[in-house]
Amino acid sequence: MKIAPSMLASDFTRMGECAKSVNAADWLHLDIMDGHFVPNISFGPDVVKALRPLSDLTFDVHLMISHPKQYIRQFAEAGAEIITFHVECDDDIDETITEIEKYGVKPALSLKPGTPVECLYPYLDRLYMVLVMTVEPGFGGQKFMADQMEKLRALRAKRPELILEVDGGVNRETAPICRENGADVAVAGTAVFRAENIPAEIALLRGE
Numbered sequence: 001m002k003i004a005p006s007m008l009a010s011d012f013t014r015m016g017e018c019a020k021s022v023n024a025a026d027w028l029h030l031d032i033m034d035g036h037f038v039p040n041i042s043f044g045p046d047v048v049k050a051l052r053p054l055s056d057l058t059f060d061v062h063l064m065i066s067h068p069k070q071y072i073r074q075f076a077e078a079g080a081e082i083i084t085f086h087v088e089c090d091d092d093i094d095e096t097i098t099e100i101e102k103y104g105v106k107p108a109l110s111l112k113p114g115t116p117v118e119c120l121y122p123y124l125d126r127l128y129m130v131l132v133m134t135v136e137p138g139f140g141g142q143k144f145m146a147d148q149m150e151k152l153r154a155l156r157a158k159r160p161e162l163i164l165e166v167d168g169g170v171n172r173e174t175a176p177i178c179r180e181n182g183a184d185v186a187v188a189g190t191a192v193f194r195a196e197n198i199p200a201e202i203a204l205l206r207g208e
């Protein structure tokens, strides 16, 4: 399982050093929150752009915003390689996927814990990845919701080739549950950035 440390859990006074400190990982997860789709506000495309030259990891941008379509160009130009947005957003889903494709970025959809997995089915053929939220989006450091694992199993059965990412509350105890249920990538914020030995923690989460 690949590991994508979430910069949301990094020390915002030294984000550049924090991004470099996780270079043993696979992807860098960048949580974008607008204070509307979720109650919290994080950071925007200029921060993504500033971090881009400091890391060779795949930039995995998670948009928790009500109107993603109008911001796709900015995140693409900032260096996003995968852009995930939410099926519950207020924009047209197919038009937003088309906008992501227009910039040569890989499109992905996410869903909140209360949203049925079937809501994603009309779009699966157009997606590079699905991100299954295992916490209510908006904040780091929450408890992993194991009941979301059935969404992973349903998606795997329906589209064996689709990349499946889990996000929220992944740590030493819950990473094995994600692996057993077929996750390809796990986001981990608190578990990675609070670790005493970051490369060792990443290896542990991966299952090495």
Ligand SMILES: O=C(CO)[C@H](O)[C@H](O)COP(=O)(O)O
Residues within 6 Å of the ligand: 006, 008, 009, 029, 031, 062, 064, 135, 136, 137, 138, 139, 140, 141, 142, 167, 168, 169, 170, 187, 188, 189, 190, 191
């Ligand atoms: O999308 C998110 C929250 O909405 C974050 O990616 C997620 O919470 C990761 O943080 P942690 O590993 O601390 O739970």
Ligand SMILES: [Fe+2]
Residues within 6 Å of the ligand: 006, 029, 030, 031, 062, 167, 187
């Ligand atoms: Fe996230």
